[in-house]
Amino acid sequence: MTRKWIDCRDYPDDIGCTLYLSGEEDHVLRAAAEHAASVHGKQDTPELRDQLRSMLKDENGDVARLRRGAPSLPRREEVEK
Numbered sequence: 001m002t003r004k005w006i007d008c009r010d011y012p013d014d015i016g017c018t019l020y021l022s023g024e025e026d027h028v029l030r031a032a033a034e035h036a037a038s039v040h041g042k043q044d045t046p047e048l049r050d051q052l053r054s055m056l057k058d059e060n061g062d063v064a065r066l067r068r069g070a071p072s073l074p075r076r077e078e079v080e081k
C-alpha cells in the first residue's frame with residue numbers, strides 16, 4: 001500500500017510548525033486531524049478531514065521528484081584532480 005505524507009511546512013501559519021507525518025492514508029489522516037485540532041486550533045470535523053485528505057501527497061511521487069532534482073553531472077573540481 002502506498003504511503004502518504006503531509007508536511008506542515010507546506011502550509012505555513014503563525015506558529016511556524018514543522019511537523020511531518022507519513023504513513024497509510026487513514027493513519028496520517030487521523031494524526032493530522034488530531035494535530036490540527038490540538039496544535040493549530042482547528043475543529044476536528046468531517047470537513048477538516050476531507051480538506052486534509054486532499055492535501056496528502058503520494059510518498060512514491062515525492063521520491064521521484066527528489067530524484068529528478070538530484071545533480072546528474074560530476075563536479076568539475078573533482079574530475080580535474
Ligand SMILES: [Zn+2]
Binds near residue numbers: 008017018019039040
Ligand atoms: Zn502543524
